[in-house]
């Protein structure tokens with residue numbers, strides 16, 4: 001049955017949700033408070049649609065590895081303890097998710113969601129959604145440490161979709177990184193993984209939605225308040241807004257939006273950085289590459305190279321930290337010396353990944369009968385956007401008592 005659905009948030013998750021709902025035949029109003037869509041965490045992310053590479057950060061051994069990382073100035077993870085109960089609660093839940101069994105279970109859930117997303121994205125592209133520098137070059141994860149490489153090889157489920165490569169084979173797949181061969185233990189290549197520009201994807205979705213009948217776009221701030229009958233009321237720009245159902249997809253800010261309803265979302269902003277380089281064309285890699293030991297990702301987007309990295313815990317702001325950016329530039333210089341020639345035009349950016357402790361997003365009905373949640377996609381929001389959106393579109397039509405959040 002056709003319904004009117006309000007979606008709060010114009011990042012990759014909200015826009016994808018709106019698109020899936022329009023495709024399912026509903027009327028949709030998308031509410032975004034910023035001047036345009038895709039200016040939050042979705043702006044200059046790593047550009048990886050790494051459907052098969054979705055293992056959550058929380059894993060056995062990570063707390064000790066994180067302590068070792070702390071000693072490196074270019075550490076992939078930096079931790080600042082704050083007198084902030086929210087940070088402590090999140091970290092305690094994160095630590096309790098750092099077991100092998102929990103990691104495996106959650107990796108399986110994320111893989112399923114990623115693969116659903118890849119299939120959904122293919123449908124959207126086939127129907128004409130374009131203009132976001134999408135390519136399918138495959139993803140190569142490079143391992144410098146033999147033990148880590150062997151562990152990753154042992155985790156391969158399907159040897160066609162994930163191929164273990166020797167250092168020399170890695171250089172054949174992506175010659176731009178060939179000079180690293182002496183330092184490598186090996187690599188894993190997923191030929192079907194994709195890359196695209198997340199901000200352009202948001203804009204492409206907005207254009208497609210504005211051309212669809214039954215769609216309305218509002219540049220306003222949305223709030224939620226408790227109502228009678230176990231429902232919530234949506235206000236847009238301070239005015240009551242009537243709608244059948246609401247999908248909350250406001251990234252990290254979702255936790256503030258649900259607080260008046262007594263719904264406490266376990267989200268924390270994990271700060272990360274990206275650089276957008278404009279190297280000489282012949283130095284650009286084709287394949288999307290992850291330098292696993294440094295946790296740096298490289299994706300060619302058109303004629304630019306997007307490099308993204310680092311998790312800063314305890315810095316919930318989007319101010320680029322000059323020391324961390326300098327470390328990232330040094331790492332890139334060491335890894336791809338020919339590509340990183342002009343720092344004056346490398347477009348630095350910092351964003352907050354809206355992360356749950358387990359790395360698994362919250363997708364489903366809330367304790368309010370008319371409110372669905374599509375939040376907490378952490379480091380994988382672009383990869384999981386289409387799959388999460390398709391799940392919400394299915395849920396909208398189903399039983400209102402099946403809740404993800406009590």
Ligand SMILES: Cc1cc2nc3c(=O)[nH]c(=O)nc-3n(C[C@H](O)[C@H](O)[C@H](O)COP(=O)(O)OP(=O)(O)OC[C@H]3O[C@@H](n4cnc5c(N)ncnc54)[C@H](O)[C@@H]3O)c2cc1C
Pocket residue numbers: 008009010011012013014031032033034037038039040041042043044045046047048049050220221222223249250251252253254257270271272273274297308309350351352353354375376377378379380381382383384
């Ligand atoms: C450095 C970095 C690299 C990354 N690399 C990758 C990658 O390679 N691949 C990948 O899959 N993921 C990656 N991610 C993660 C991905 O970018 C995020 O998971 C994703 O962007 C989250 O999308 P979102 O729509 O939930 O949040 P956002 O993009 O932040 O969107 C939320 C929107 O809601 C709006 N909003 C908030 N409150 C309100 C309100 N009250 N009313 C109206 N609007 C509101 C905001 O203005 C914002 O536009 C990376 C993230 C970072 C930081």
